Amino acid sequence: MDTRKNILEIKNMHTYFYTDNGVVKSVDGVDIELKEGSTLGIVGESGSGKSVTALSVMGLLMGTTGKVVEGEILLDGKDITHLSDEERRKIRGNQISMIFQEPMTSLNPVMKIGDQIVEAIRMHQDKSKAEAKAMAVEMLKKTGLPRAERMVNEYPFQLSGGQRQRVMIAMALVCNPKILIADEPTTALDVTIQAQIIDLMNHLKEEIGTSIIFITHDLGVVAETCDDVVVMYCGRVVEKGNVYDIFDRTAHPYTEGLLNSIPKLGQHVEELASIPGNVPNPKYMPKGCKFAPRCPYATDRCREEEPGFFDVGDGHLSRCWRSEK
Amino acid sequence: MAKEKVLTEKTDVNTPFKDFLRKFKKQKTAIVALVFIFMLVILSFISYQIAPYGINEYDYNAIMQGPSAAHWFGTDEFGRDLFSRIICGTRISLSVGLFSVSIAAICGTVLGLLGGYYGGFLDSCIMRICDVLFAFPGIILAIAIIAILGSGMTNVVIAVAVFSTPTFARLVRSTTLATKGNVFVQAAKNIGDSDARILFRHILPSAIPNIIVQYTMSIGTSILTASSLSFLGMGAQPPTPEWGLLLSNGRTYMMTSWHITLFPGLAIFFTVLCFNLLGDGLRDALDPKLSD
Amino acid sequence: MAEDLLKVEGLKQYYPVSGGLPGKKTFVKAVDGVDFEVKRGEVFGIVGESGCGKSTLGKAICKLIEPTDGKIILDGEEIQDYNSNQMRSVRKKVQMVFQDPYASLNPRMSVRDILAEPLIVHGLAKGKKEIDDKVVELLRAVGMDDYHARRYPHEFSGGQRQRIGIARALAVRPQLIVADEPVSALDVSIQSQVLNLMSKLKKEYNFTYIFIAHDLSVVEHISDRIGVMYLGNFVEEANKENLYKNPMHPYTQALLSAVPIPDPNVKKDRIILEGNIPSAINPPSGCKFHTRCPKCMEICKREAPKKYQVGDDHFVYCHLYDKDNPAVNKTESKSPAKDTNEPEAEKEK
DSSP: OOOOOEEEEEEEEEEEEEETTEEEEEEEEEEEEEETTOEEEEEOOTTSSHHHHHHHHHTOOTTSSEEEEEEEEEETTEEOTTOOHHHHHHHBTTTEEEEOSOTTTSSOTTSOHHHHHHHHHHHHSOOOHHHHHHHHHHHHHHTTOTTHHHHTTSOGGGSOHHHHHHHHHHHHHTTOOSEEEEESTTTTSOHHHHHHHHHHHHHHHHHHOOEEEEEESOHHHHHHHOSEEEEEETTEEEEEEEHHHHHHSOOSHHHHHHHHHSOOTTOOOSSOOOOOSOOOOGGGOOSSSTTGGGOTTOOHHHHHSOOOOEEOSTTOEEOSGGGOO | OTHHHHHSOTTOOOOHHHHHHHHHTTOHHHHHHHHHHHHHHHHHHHHHHHOSSOTTOOOTTSTTOOSOSSSTTOBOTTOOBHHHHHHHHHHHHHHHHHHHHHHHHHHHHHHHHHHHHHOHHHHHHHHHHHHHHHHSOHHHHHHHHHHHHOSSHHHHHHHHHHHHHHHHHHHHHHHHHHHHTSHHHHHHHHHTOOHHHIIIIIIHHHHHHHHHHHHHHHHHHHHHHHHHHHHTTSSSOTTSOOHHHHHHHHHTTTTTOTHHHHHHHHHHHHHHHHHHHHHHHHHHHHOGGGOO | OOOEEEEEEEEEEEEEETTSOTTOOEEEEEEEEEEEEEETTOEEEEEOOTTSSHHHHHHHHTTSSOOSEEEEEETTEEOTTOOHHHHHHHTTTEEEEOSOTTTSSOTTSOHHHHHHHHHHHTTOOOHHHHHHHHHHHHHHHTTOOGGGGGSOGGGSOHHHHHHHHHHHHHTTOOSEEEEESTTTTSOHHHHHHHHHHHHHHHHHHTOEEEEEESOHHHHHHHOSEEEEEETTEEEEEEEHHHHHHSOOSHHHHHHHHHSOOSOTTOOOOOOOOOSOOOOSSSOOSSSTTTTTOTTOOHHHHHSOOOOEEEETTEEEOOGGGOTTOHHHHHHOSSOTTTOOSSSSOGGGO
């Protein structure tokens, strides 16, 4: 059992969105622990609540109709769920940083790269402009960007998608945050560029000692980068464990379905295994286990009663009646 | 795929029209405006029947009287009942607004669709003409057209239509340009749709919400312009009970008999306001970006 | 079986760029001289990164854009110069499935109207009753329900929308379907459903597919033959066994090694390419890949490589495989074409 302490703990978090058509329970009782210095993968399809989980942790739900209605988010043992906006802002960027999927739109198009990073630094640290700029250049160099000195004076449109994502990473890591949340950081990138970015993130994790939450739908990326994995479906965690638990000792039928439905290079099959049906519309959420309508093993019990977590060995949890001993 | 049935409610059909109704119901002011406009329309049909006096019924015993039980809005310099004249004027103002804007909307939409879709020389021609028309202040343009065609209500309709057309052309052109790039237009091309079919079946429906909003707003403006023209003596000729004309007549006696100008003015003001409020409400209800 | 359904010769698609120097026209060379054939009944995969021109190539084949130069021969007919009226009949033979299932369906039309469109345009069904019947038939063919016909696109999930997109292409019973990234916008569990559906339909209706995608594992799964594109040109073209087991072009090798493997026990050494894809406005001289190629030679900077056959149904555009070139043979101790396991002598450095 891993003895490293948890730097971030999310306990029984519920995030609901209040719309005209009723309440959408995007995250409905999620428990996640991030160990210091490790990479945690959150895997799920669209609508699984993985991005909302990240936004809730970041406190970035203001301005939306969403709200964390229940549960705790403990950063280093301290509850940050009920902090004021001002206190939240101090934590954001300084202790927890986030990078987003769209490197095209998450940088301000009319501000120089350097100024954007300098702003991020000076928001949290008492540095002169010149010092902050030197730090920015230093950080850009660490992300492997060529000609960093010149790049600080350029605008985002002058960079390619991969370069922009590197700038985003530089900006997120420049204040040495304890936690970096990466929401689909490579999805919008090409495979060869994705390989560069994954390589960079693995490398920076070692160098800076940041713990990473890696949100993705790509199981290949998870297998290559993560130590622990959380699989989410319909606002709930359905399975969690270390990366070998998830891939080699898969316990939940949803994880199994996901793993089987991706075509693998060099292994030719006539027909891919697939999960039938669609992710349920939040309006018509099934009762009982949320995966039951698509599950090949579903029984009447699954359709009536929602299972809790069952330990299938050494902290490897599965939310499935089949895992009950 | 029987499983999908379990997940979706078969009965829960949600058409774009239903969606629009649901959102429009939330626009309280617009609904009030719509009710008011609806009443004006009914009034325009029955006004001659319900008017207490004839529109040209002279009564030299009751000249320029203030509002009273017999004459709700008072009388003018010939002793005509102002209330009767104003409600009978509804028909004129509404039909001028409706006709001129309808002509403008049809012409502008066709021009905008063609210009936006085909681009090139045709587009440049259409847009430069629009620019020229835009360069004139609307009322001066209308006066110029009246000067050429001569005064009279038909010519007012034409003048107002001409000066409203460029607004529609521009609006439809920009929507066409935006929609043209959509993948579903490419998909229509891929199926083998002809240009006309693409224009009228795929692109035009996307522009219709904008056209409806602009149409409603323009009716207000064109009623105002038509009244202004009449006020300037270029539109309706006496003794037509046109609101602008009533206003113009009362101008001379403003110091002594304020009611002769006030009531036609209020009629114009409320009608135009209602069309604008309705237009705003429609815009909010039809805008896909404001959806929840 | 071996008959060519589609033959593309020297196809070029340039887009003029505004704002260049006055008097000098500049172009984005999205597709820069591409030759290939697609045999009847096969699935030809086109794979490449964003900006390589694969989508443009797909659209040019469907004539949704007018090709700048080159020939497109579909079923023995040269269609590159056809105008939109002449294309009408050709559209019954070639149909496209689009990448974005959210944008490719008109949000103001019901599913019934969307699917009725091709039937009406090509006169395949007359009268309301017949159209309704055909629409239901199409919906069932793609695994959807009758009552879906009354719905509007926004009520469907991505996977269902893509099924509708496929049904629309199906309506005219085409011979060739060009699928432009049909599953890349979909969730993992839905991707496999759509891929299986496409395979099933291919068997039922005997389609030929051109399958365009950036995801190598997806392309490998569905395709018989694959062409790899880089910056407007093919760099390698082979049947899938050859391409995946024995990639020849340095770019294909890098691309294959960059794909993350969903198995934490496999830690592979990957070739990480330096830098980014150059701009297609001013592509590098000679071989366009030479700026990022780990095995770049002098000749690569000067001359564009020709198409070299390196095996049965395996072609590569790379100077490394030019046996007649003395410069190549000097640097290479043996002819790399014969070296099947390690395509390049790794001691080049």
